[in-house]
Amino acid sequence: MHSSNILRVATYNIHKGVQGLGPMRRLEIHNLGLAVEQLDADIVCLQEVRKLHRREARFFPYWPDMPQADFLAPEGYEAVYRTNAITRHGEHGNALLSRWPVAGHQHEDISDHRFEQRGLLHVHVHAHGRDVHVIVVHLGLIPGSRVRQVGLLERFIEREVPRNAPLLVAGDFNDWGKQIGRMLAGLGLLEYEEQRAFTYPARLPLAQLDHVYARGLTPVGLHVPRGRVWWRMSDHLPLIAEFKI
Template identity: 75%
Template sequence: MNIIRVATYNIHKGVQGLGPARRLEIHNLGLAVESLDADVVCLQEVRHSNRLEAKRFPRWPELAQAEFLAPQGYEAVYRTNAITRHGEHGNALLSRWPVLGHQHEDMSDHRLEQRGFLHVSLDVHGQMVHVLVVHLGLVKASRARQVAQLQRYIQREIPASAPLLVAGDFNDWGTTVQLALAQTGLHAWAESVPTFPSRLPLAQLDYVFARGLKPLGLMVPRGRIWWRMSDHLPLIAEFALPVT
């Protein structure tokens, strides 16, 4: 049985804390990502560059965060969602498997939030697996329109027979997104596994939805080491690939 292990993690741009207590966590995050031992790591709030933070923190990496976090032997794919005064940030995917192609679609719904999703196709055990890395908006009405856009994209760009994973931070405190994606044949685990806020998790905002793959297991690592690095906890899911 061929198994694929997928993690999704909002890394909060590699920095935690407020004001003078702000601290750089990107180096710890590099060790953490490697410890997840996932075949595919879907990341949100990944900085490509930030001139202000680079001046503030002497140990700011020279590499863009996606490349810096990629374990040895992994390919890193990054696309920008938001351009800010001092830099830019977006979604990334780190893959143990060969990357066959990738594209990005803007899904910004209003001028205060720049959003997008990353589509990467992978060669996993000789099969093409599609992965979408998503970070939805904070406003409920915006999320509804973004999910509808996501559904249209899937129907247009991804064959119904192809294995598909949709992972990321959905910012949904209820079941609205789950019910909507189920209409596209995408399902997550029935039980809730809280991932936010990381110090005292109350809600599951992070999901791995799948179509055409058999779910095997789901876990969320906990402990002080994890809540210090980001305001989200990582979510790890395992699936069996269909036999071809």
């Protein structure tokens, strides 16, 4: 557990626990389990998490027999998962792993068109004696879609999150520029900006697609683990952000 007033939050797109293509693909979910533990975060926000996938379960002899969110949760953590996309062979979505007690959670569909199934996961956590609201997102690939999805996010926050409650919005924003960051700043959601934190592509990071924005919490630090052990596990690197609560 970290100092009494620091909240450590990680976000990580895990690429469904598999890297590579076709018959050369390899299972990384077991390594990701060790990696999530190493992040030592109070709250871990995950994207591209499989609930199940019948074809991959047949292909990989060591495919876990439980949903990936439960498999990845370190001992003592609570796992919350909600499906964004239902595909021919299974389901995947967003997840949150919490070292602190979870008071409740809900899911909202923010799909912008029929080719991309997207959703947001809202989890209410009791941390450091405070009620903290966390929203995990994975925005669309098309710029116009992302703008409309931020509009849906704004309406969701107005409806579901008390104005004075600490709020975190974390995930894969798929934004290569600053447009989404500016829109979120307009909602009072800010991130630590004193250093750059490129997370994608993992092997040679050129852009920060992954972010942790906060309202009612003070950003105090940002860290991206690097090295071969990390870029082998996913096409994204994890991002770790710290906040004073």
